[in-house]
Amino acid sequence: MELYPTREGFLGELAKGITFREVARIAAGFGQRLLKEGKDQVVVGHDARFLAREMAEEAAGVLSGMGLKTHLLQGPAPFPLFGYALHAREAAGLYLTAGRKPPRFQGVKLRLEAGKPLPGEDLALPEAPPEARGGYIPLDLRKAYLDLLLRSAEGVPKERPGVVYLDAMGGAGGGLLGQAFKALGLKAELRELHSLPHPLFYGVDPDPRPENLKTLLALLKAAEPPALGFALDGDADRLAVYRVGGEAVGEEEVLKALREALGGLEVQGDGEGGFLFPWHLPEKDPYLAALLLLKVLL
Known part of the structure; x- marks a missing residue:
């Protein structure tokens, strides 16, 4: 299965549709959309899937390298915590998950703000991800x-x-x-x-x-x-x-x-x-x- 758009972002099989390169491309396209809309802050989170943390770090690095103030939620974060982070920080969000799908799948949920998903078909992806990577801010809002x-x-x-x-x-x-x-x-x-x-x-x-x-x-x-x-x-x-x-x-x-x-x-x-x-x-x-x-x- 290749990478394909969903109502909230993208989904694919690991090592096929979802690779580090594709995650970086999604992050870059998302970052371009946020900058175009005048948004300057984004929260990145992930679930418990294989390589989810590493892929979230890659996405956070790309977004930060584009000039966005980027926060990375610590550890596998349940989606309500991710939603709270967007709401509390008035930020956009990118979350690595494939929800209920089998373990071989991974995906990306995109939010322009809390409660406002961005369908994958509405996002333009660059041919190649940018080379620049920036630093991100660890974020823990569990309490x-x-x-x-x-x-x-x-x-x-x-x-x-x-x-x-x-x-x-x-x-x-x-x-x-x-x-x-x-x-x-x-x-x-x-x-x-x-x-x-x-x-x-x-x-x-x-x-x-x-x-x-x-x-x-x-x-x-x-x-x-x-x-x-x-x-x-x-x-x-x-x-x-x-x-x-x-x-x-x-x-x-x-x-x-x-x-x-x-x-x-x-x-x-x-x-x-x-x-x-x-x-x-x-x-x-x-x-x-x-x-x-x-x-x-x-």
Whole structure:
């Protein structure tokens, strides 16, 4: 498969459509677009895929070499954290990920600003990447994002007991929900599965469908209520929900539960497990969705 455009950027197979040269070309084309629009600041992030960090560093070097103030998020960063960084810095963004695709794929998501994707077909790419590389600024906004998440999740019942499983699938999303549970002082116990980033996603595709969640579903089949299961995709912008017994909760029911938990505040679903809270962030946030669902489903 060659490099091809998507609604949010580009996608291809590693070493075929996606190479360091192609990532540099995408970064250069994106940088030219940003400069043309008068933007001067960009955030670069990446998921847990093979060579994602190195490719993100290459993209950051190209963007910085073009004169853009460039920040590089540290470590595999879940997509809501990337979205928060764009929002907080009023910056454009480039994020290395192939979402739910198998490990052999990689892609680039482009944002002109938080919540404003740039389709790949709308971006002109140079024939060859520029030679100049510049320095970038390491960026860590996990605490600031966590503070926002805690404020938005106000009202989650602290004393409600139960067990909550979260399968991060070896993607970029492990650890953050556990920090939120601890900071909120929740009595419910969070048990994380596959929380450490893994470039091969522990041997499955990072798509939270039942066939890829055998450990999570086995635990839920043996669990006693109250218990609940969550799963994230590779870049942690989607959430799948499972009941005791391993039954999947459909998106319409999840949306109904979220609306009940929010008491009038807006939530939108994209039909593919992504949930957007416009009053919280301009990007989808599965962590907030998970915390709010504890009010209704646990």
